[in-house]
Amino acid sequence: GMIPSIFSSHIWYWGDAHLRNFGPARGGRVSACGDAARAGLPFTLHTDTPVLRPNLLEAAWCAVNRVTKAGAQLDEDQKVTPYQAMRAITFNGAYQYGEEADKGTLEAGKLADLVVLDRNPLAVDPREIRDIKVLATIKEGEVIYRRDEA
Numbered sequence: 001g002m003i004p005s006i007f008s009s010h011i012w013y014w015g016d017a018h019l020r021n022f023g024p025a026r027g028g029r030v031s032a033c034g035d036a037a038r039a040g041l042p043f044t045l046h047t048d049t050p051v052l053r054p055n056l057l058e059a060a061w062c063a064v065n066r067v068t069k070a071g072a073q074l075d076e077d078q079k080v081t082p083y084q085a086m087r088a089i090t091f092n093g094a095y096q097y098g099e100e101a102d103k104g105t106l107e108a109g110k111l112a113d114l115v116v117l118d119r120n121p122l123a124v125d126p127r128e129i130r131d132i133k134v135l136a137t138i139k140e141g142e143v144i145y146r147r148d149e150a
Contacts, residue, residue, distance in 0.1 A: 003096045005044045006031050006088075008063040009052055015068035027074075033063045033088075034078035042092045045085065060085035060121065061130035082122050082129060112141040 008031045010018070018027035036043035045059040063085045066074040080088075094104030102111050116136040121129050137145035 001041070003042055003044065003092070004036050005046050005096065006033055006036065006063070007048050008033060008045050008059045009047055011062040011066050011074055012058070012069060013052065015066075015074055016070045016072060019068070019072060019074075029075050029078060031063070032075075032078045033080045033084070034075075037080050037084050042095055043088055044092045044096050045088045055130075056089040057117075057121070057132050057134075058130045060089060061126075063088070064126045064129060082126055085129075086121055112138055114138050 010031050015027070015030060018030045021027065033043060033045075045056060045063055047054050047056065047059055060082070063080050064082055066076065066079050068074065091100065091104035094100045094102070103113055104110075106112075106114065114137075115134050116138070118133040118135055119128070121132055124132065133147060134145070135147045136143055
C-alpha cells in the first residue's frame with residue numbers, strides 16, 4: 001500500500017506563499033495529513049533536511065496546528081491529532097522502512113531507540129508541541145545525547 005511522507009513544515013515556512021500563489025482553497029490544503037489519516041494511510045512526517053533542520057516535533061506541531069508564520073489558519077480539515085502526529089514520526093516511520101519489528105514502539109525485544117522529552121506531547125496544549133525539549137536520546141539502549149542544562 002501507499003505510505004505518504006508529508007513535508008508538514010511547509011505549512012509554517014511556506015504556507016503564506018502558497019496562499020498568495022494558489023489561493024485559500026488550493027494553498028490551504030498543502031501537506032494534507034488529514035486526508036491521509038482519513039484514508040487510513042500510515043503517513044509519515046519529514047523535514048526535508050537539509051532544507052530545514054531535523055526537528056520532528058516542529059513537523060508534528062505543523063501537522064496538528066496548520067498555522068503559517070503570518071498566523072493564517074490553513075484548511076482545518078487537514079489537521080491531525082497529536083497522537084496521529086506522534087505515530088507518524090515513530091511507528092509509521094519504522095513501518096515505512098520495513099523496520100517495525102525492531103523499532104517504532106516500546107516493546108520487549110525491540111531496540112531501545114527513543115527520546116526523553118520534558119513534556120508529554122499528548123498532554124500539552126497542541127500549540128506548545130514545538131516548544132517541547134528533547135532531554136536525551138537513547139539508541140539501542142545507550143544514551144547518545146543528553147541536554148546540557150548548564
